[in-house]
Amino acid sequence: xxxxxxxxxxxxxxxxxxxxxxxxxxxxxxxxxxxxxxxxxxxxxxxxxxxxxxxxxxxxxxxxxxxxxxxxxxxxxxxxxxxxxxxxxxxxxxxxxxxxxxxxxxxxxxxxxxxxxxxxxxxxxxxxxxxxxxxxxxxxxxxxxxxxxxx
Amino acid sequence: xxxxxxxxxxxxxxxxxxxxxxxxxxxxxxxxxxxxxxxxxxxxxxxxxxxxxxxxxxxxxxxxxxxxxxxxxxxxxxxxxxxxxxxxxxxxxxxxxxxxxxxxxxxxxxxxxxxxxxxxxxxxxxxxxxxxxxxxxxxxxxxxxxxxxxxxxxxxxxxxxxxxxxxxxxxxxxxxxxxxxxxxxxxxxxxxxxxxxxxxxxxxxxxxxxxxxxxxxxxxxxxxxxxxxxxxxxxxxxxxxxxxxxxxxxxxxxxxxxxxxxxxxxxxxxxxxxxxxxxxxxxxxxxxxxxxxxxxxxxxxxxxxxxxxxxxxxxxxxxxxxxxxxxxxxxxxxxxxxxxxxxxxxxxxxxxxxxxxxxxxxxxxxxxxxxxxxxxxxxxxxxxxxxxxxxxxxxxxxxxxxxxxxxxxxxxxxxxxxxxxxxxxxxxxxxxxxxxxxxxxxxxxxxxxxxxxxxxxxxxxxxxxxxxxxxxxxxxxxxxxxxxxxxxxxxxxxxxxxxxxxxxxxxxxxxxxxxxxxxxxxxxxxxxxxxxxxxxxxxxxxxxxxxxxxxxxxxxxxxxxxxxxxxxxxxxxxxxxxxxxxxxxxxxxxxxxxxxxxxxxxxxxxxxxxxxxxxxxxxxxxxxxxxxxxxxxxxxxxxxxxxxxxxx
Numbered sequence: 001x002x003x004x005x006x007x008x009x010x011x012x013x014x015x016x017x018x019x020x021x022x023x024x025x026x027x028x029x030x031x032x033x034x035x036x037x038x039x040x041x042x043x044x045x046x047x048x049x050x051x052x053x054x055x056x057x058x059x060x061x062x063x064x065x066x067x068x069x070x071x072x073x074x075x076x077x078x079x080x081x082x083x084x085x086x087x088x089x090x091x092x093x094x095x096x097x098x099x100x101x102x103x104x105x106x107x108x109x110x111x112x113x114x115x116x117x118x119x120x121x122x123x124x125x126x127x128x129x130x131x132x133x134x135x136x137x138x139x140x141x142x143x144x145x146x147x148x149x150x151x
Numbered sequence: 152x153x154x155x156x157x158x159x160x161x162x163x164x165x166x167x168x169x170x171x172x173x174x175x176x177x178x179x180x181x182x183x184x185x186x187x188x189x190x191x192x193x194x195x196x197x198x199x200x201x202x203x204x205x206x207x208x209x210x211x212x213x214x215x216x217x218x219x220x221x222x223x224x225x226x227x228x229x230x231x232x233x234x235x236x237x238x239x240x241x242x243x244x245x246x247x248x249x250x251x252x253x254x255x256x257x258x259x260x261x262x263x264x265x266x267x268x269x270x271x272x273x274x275x276x277x278x279x280x281x282x283x284x285x286x287x288x289x290x291x292x293x294x295x296x297x298x299x300x301x302x303x304x305x306x307x308x309x310x311x312x313x314x315x316x317x318x319x320x321x322x323x324x325x326x327x328x329x330x331x332x333x334x335x336x337x338x339x340x341x342x343x344x345x346x347x348x349x350x351x352x353x354x355x356x357x358x359x360x361x362x363x364x365x366x367x368x369x370x371x372x373x374x375x376x377x378x379x380x381x382x383x384x385x386x387x388x389x390x391x392x393x394x395x396x397x398x399x400x401x402x403x404x405x406x407x408x409x410x411x412x413x414x415x416x417x418x419x420x421x422x423x424x425x426x427x428x429x430x431x432x433x434x435x436x437x438x439x440x441x442x443x444x445x446x447x448x449x450x451x452x453x454x455x456x457x458x459x460x461x462x463x464x465x466x467x468x469x470x471x472x473x474x475x476x477x478x479x480x481x482x483x484x485x486x487x488x489x490x491x492x493x494x495x496x497x498x499x500x501x502x503x504x505x506x507x508x509x510x511x512x513x514x515x516x517x518x519x520x521x522x523x524x525x526x527x528x529x530x531x532x533x534x535x536x537x538x539x540x541x542x543x544x545x546x547x548x549x550x551x552x553x554x555x556x557x558x559x560x561x562x563x564x565x566x567x568x569x570x571x572x573x574x575x576x577x578x579x580x581x582x583x584x585x586x587x588x589x590x591x592x593x594x595x596x597x598x599x600x601x602x603x604x605x606x607x608x609x610x611x612x613x614x615x616x617x618x619x620x621x622x623x624x625x626x627x628x629x630x631x632x633x634x635x636x637x638x639x640x641x642x643x644x645x646x647x648x649x650x651x652x653x654x655x656x657x658x659x660x661x662x663x664x665x666x667x668x669x670x671x672x673x674x675x676x677x678x679x680x681x682x683x684x685x686x687x688x689x690x691x692x693x694x695x696x697x698x699x700x701x702x703x704x705x706x707x708x709x710x711x712x713x714x715x716x717x718x719x720x721x722x723x724x725x726x727x728x729x730x731x732x733x734x735x736x737x738x739x740x741x742x743x744x745x746x747x748x749x750x751x752x753x754x755x756x757x758x759x760x761x762x763x764x765x766x767x768x769x770x771x772x773x774x775x776x777x778x779x780x781x782x783x784x785x786x787x788x789x790x791x792x793x794x795x796x797x798x799x
Contacts, residue, residue, distance in 0.1 A: 010489045017425075017507050024511040028518040028543060035539035036522060039532035057534060073659020073740040093657060094737035094746050097718035108534075 037108065042085030050111055058087060058117055059106040067101050080105060080117070087111075091119040154219050157207025158298040161248075164200035164255060165288035167193050168281040175278025179271060179346070187274050191262040194277050197284070198252075198259025205239075205252040208297055212239040217308055220301040221245065227310035229685045237321040238311045243445060243461070244297035246324060250441070251291060253332040254284045257361075261336055267357045267780075269349060276343030283335055283434075286468045294464050313686070313712040313719050319379035323372060327399055330369025331441075334402055334434040336361040337409060341430030342476060345483040350423045355416035358430065360776050362413060366406045367769040373399050374762030385720040385735045387655070387750045389646075389758055392540045397520045398440025401513055405433035408509040411502045419563055421490035421499055425506070431480060435473045436513070442469050443520065494565040501558030508551035515543045545598055552605055552643070555636060556612035574615040582608035593651035602647025610640035627775025635768025642761025648730075648754035659744035669751030671732055672696045673705075678745065686712045688721065691736045691745070695725060707736040707747075731755050 037055040050056050058080055066079035075092045078101075089107055099105060099122055109119035171193045178187035208221075212235050217223045225242045226235055240249045258280040265273065291297070340358040344350045376399065381389040390396060409429040416426045442465045493499035519535045526533050556578050560571040585604035593599050613636035617625065656668040665674045674694045681690045688710040694702035707723040725732040730753035737746030 009492045013425075013503060016503075017510075020507045020511055021514055024514045024547065025518065027546070028515050031539050031543050032519065032522050032535060036526070036533040036535050037538075039534070055536070055538060057532075069740055073742070073744045074657045074737075074746055094720070094735065094748050097720075 039106075042080055042082045042087045044085075045087050045111065045117075046085040052113055053110055055108070055110055057106055057108050058089070058111075058119075059104070060087070062099070062101050062103060062105050064101045080107065087117050088115070089117045089119055091122055093120075093122075096122055153207050153210050154216065154298040154300065157204045157211070158296070160200045160204040160207065161288070161292065161298070164197050164204060164251070165285065165292060167197040167200065168255075168285045168288055171197060171281035172278050172285060175274045175281065178274050179278070182271070187270065190274050190277050194262035194281070195259040197281070198255035198257075201248075201252040201255035205248050208245055208248055209236055209239045211298075212236060212245075215308060217306075218300055218302070218304045220299045221297050223301050223305050223308045225309065225311055227308040227685065230311065230316070231684050233318065233321055234311060234316045237315075240324050240328075241311055241315045241320060244291070244295045246328070247287065247291050247295055247445070248297050249325065249328050250332055251284055251287045253328050254280065254287065254335050257333050257336050257365075258284065258339070261339075261361065265357060265361075268343075268353060269347070272343045272347045272349045272354070274343075275346040276339045279339035279342035279346075280335060283338065283472055286471065290461075290464050290468065294461055310685070310712070310715045312715070313710070313717050316685075316712075317379065317383050319375060319383065323375045323379055326368050326375060327372030330365045330367070330372050330406075331399065331402060331437045333365025333368060334362070334406055334437050336365065337406070337430040338434035338472075338476065341427045342479065345427060345479050345487075348483065348486055350427055350487045352417050352420045355413045355426060359410070359413045359417060360773055360780075362406060362409055362430075362433075363769055363773045363776070366403070366410060367766050367773065369399070369403050369406060370762060370766040370769060373403055374759050374766070377762070378759050382722050382724055382733075385722045385748075387653075387733055387735075387748075387752070389649070389755070392519070392536055394520050395440075395444050397516050398436075398443050401440060401516055401520075402433055402436040404509050404513040404516070405429060405436050408506045408513075409433050411509075412506050415499050415502050416490070419491050419493065419499060421493060422503070422506075423490045424484050424487045427484075427487065428480060429506075431473075431476045435469075435476070436517075438465075438469050438472060439517075442466060491564075493563070496561065496566050496568060498558060498561045498563045498566070501554050501561055504554050505551055505558065508547045508554075512544045512547040512551075515547065516540065519543070541598060545601070549601055549605070552609055552639070555639070556609055556615075559613070559616045559632060559636065574618055575612070578608040578612035578615070581611050589647075589651070596651055599647045599651035602643050603651060606640050606644035606647060609643065610637055613637040613640055627778065628772045629775075631768045631770070631772025631775060633768070634771055635765045638761045638764025638766075638768060640761070641757050641764055642759075645754055645757030645759075645761055649752050649758065652753040653755075654751045656749045657746070658749070659740045659746050661744050664744075666747060666749060668732070668749040669753075670698045671749070671751055672699070673734070673747075673749065674702070675745065675747065681708070683710070686710045689736070691734075691747075693723070693734055693747075695732060695734075697727065705732070705734050707734045709736050709738070726756055729753055 035055075037057055038050065039057045039059060040050065042058070042060045045058065060080035060082045063079040063081045063086065066077075068077045069075070070077065074094075075090065076095060077088065077090055080087050080089050089109075091107065091109075106123040107117060107119035108121040108123070109117055111117050171190055174186040174189045174193065178185075178190065211219045211222055212226055213232065215222060215226055215228045215230075215235060217228075221242060221244050222238075225245075226238045230238065239245045258277060261280070262273075262277055268276075337358055340354065340361070344354045373396075376396070377389050380391065380393075380396075381387070409426065409432075412422045412426045412429055415422045442462070445461065445465055519539050522535050523533050557571065557575065560574045562570075582604055585607050586600070589600040589603035593603065613633055616629065616633060654669040656666060658666045660666055660675050662675055662677060665672060667673075672695070675691060676694055677692045679690050679692070681688050688708040690706050690708045693705040693707065695705055696702040703725060705723040705725055708721040710719050710721050711717075712719070720735050720737070722733060722735045724734075730751060733750040733752060735748040737748060739745055
């Protein structure tokens with residue numbers, strides 16, 4: 001193989017690098033639009049439901065009296081609600097320590113065709129210092145109302 | 152008293168950094184002995200003072216001096232000594248102090264031993280280092296003073312987040328910081344070389360060992376952090392694409408690219424502007440990471456401080472340093488003359504490809520990490536996770552790994568594929584065999600199949616540079632490259648095996664019941680309460696038997712800490728040569744059964760073994776470089792000595 005024409009080598013390298021980086025950027029932008037998981041409140045699910053099979057995050061209060069453990073001992077059913085909506089949720093796994101009725105939760109998963117949200121991960125308040133970001137805003141804005149409603 | 156002493160040391164160190172900057176800047180304008188000679192000693196003293204301040208902080212943490220606000224907020228008298236000390240850097244202020252300490256020490260160390268570059272370049276480099284340090288000193292002293300007193304003195308401290316009370320945490324952040332912040336040296340070298348127009352092989356050779364040192368620590372830090380998250384969080388995953396993990400991975404990718412491009416510059420005097428650019432980018436990524444983590448704008452277990460003032464401050468520092476460096480680069484890039492040329496089939500081309508792919512994956516990760524911030528500005532909350540990161544990074548990493556198999560066999564400047572064909576037969580056959588085996592064993596899982604097929608081929612290819620060589624005469628840097636590349640193959644195999652073959656079981660059992668996961672049979676024999684220094688726990692006794700062999704005990708715990716009050720699940724792991732059994736004790740179900748989460752993860756430890764091998768490769772290369780520099784130094788000394796005698 002020949003040495004690339006002397007004069008242009010630097011230019012060629014710069015162009016190759018730029019093309020690769022721009023391609024990376026465009027690909028990333030495209031993938032982000034499709035793969036980012038959006039945050040929903042129960043009210044949003046009622047008004048503009050997400051496409052099925054799309055990973056989303058659902059945040060709200062665990063409705064008092066809704067938490068039930070299935071006979072297998074590891075599946076839990078509960079209802080996440082806010083002032084304007086209620087969404088039934090199923091989760092199979094060990095629930096976080098601070099997950100309980102009447103407190104906030106962010107569930108990661110997909111909305112099933114029957115309207116039940118199938119969570120594959122639950123984020124609850126870890127401790128005083130670590131609160132899922134969505135939940136922090138929620139406790140200020142909606143939490144008081146939702147708690148009032150569900151009490 | 153100790154706290155005031157530490158604060159005084161910190162102020163003095165900051166003043167010396169200012170002096171170092173001014174003396175360096177003046178010496179560059181007005182060349183002369185006076186001020187220029189000041190820069191090196193000042194850099195050393197500045198580093199020592201920063202270390203004194205950091206030691207003072209460790210001291211007040213060790214004796215739990217609750218009159219210091221930071222101690223009261225993050226420590227507790229009942230904590231074990233190891234975590235009292237680790238608590239010193241397990242918070243925002245302490246970690247920023249660790250940051251400037253590492254910067255100061257690195258600068259001081261360079262000032263002490265680096266003699267290979269022209270003195271003006273060194274002065275500019277050290278002045279650059281001082282300039283960056285100065286910003287962080289100001290940040291510490293005015294926005295996050297770690298030695299602030301508290302009045303009245305509380306009776307007891309608030310304790311440290313139990314998740315952080317783990318031996319891994321004691322060493323993980325300092326290691327990571329040595330790497331993260333050690334890259335500031337590369338940044339300063341790049342500035343120094345740009346300012347004095349000395350971008351060339353000598354610059355690359357001088358910079359390389361420092362980058363290598365930082366890169367080793369960064370590699371170890373990331374590996375340790377990944378293992379910590381794996382066993383401490385109890386989720387069975389080893390990488391979550393958490394913003395903080397990304398914040399450490401991005402500088403690593405940039406530093407890895409920098410190491411490779413610096414070797415092109417050192418050996419062949421090509422890729423000059425690009426290498427300087429990477430020097431700037433690597434540390435910029437460290438700073439971006441700090442901004443993401445410390446400003447509290449992202450959710451993460453690692454985010455301590457949620458104080459908008461601090462976020463703005465770090466953002467301003469970022470703008471000054473990164474923006475300033477890029478402007479300097481823009482001004483001086485044109486004066487960096489073009490380097491030597493090379494053909495399309497050459498070691499240089501392979502390394503250019505490696506650099507483009509590393510930078511591409513860096514870009515992908517950066518975009519994915521920043522995207523939630525951008526959308527949130529428009530009122531839309533999103534999170535970006537594995538469905539984005541996994542395939543997108545693979546898109547760049549897989550071609551890079553393919554070229555990694557070929558690149559080390561190629562000669563510098565010009566080569567032909569015909570010459571290296573023989574060295575590629577075995578890896579190619581392994582690739583095909585691996586592909587067949589992986590498709591049969593893990594049908595339908597695209598990325599794991601690619602990983603499983605690629606790993607053995609890559610392992611074989613990484614050894615190929617040894618072909619036809621006398622092993623006793625292979626130099627250390629070459630061993631370093633081989634070990635590091637082999638480590639990449641090992642880690643890749645672990646990752647692919649974990650995602651292809653992991654079996655998971657989630658069960659609720661009574662005492663005496665048995666559960667099965669993969670080849671394991673586990674029996675829950677008892678649940679006992681146990682107590683630690685600052686926690687109580689319920690400990691399960693699991694008798695695990697591998698394919699009917701004699702059972703081994705595992706003791707996962709559900710721990711309750713009382714300061715701060717919090718529960719954590721303490722997983723129990725059992726490592727065999729072919730994988731790891733991972734057990735977590737969950738809560739009690741209503742009917743008295745206990746939840747158990749069990750994983751059998753074939754070959755998963757290879758992920759971290761690979762990481763350690765990669766770092767070991769770096770150590771070998773570093774030893775080789777330092778040894779050859781020392782030899783040259785000694786030889787030069789001898790020649791000078793002989794000349795002197797002859798002169799007489």
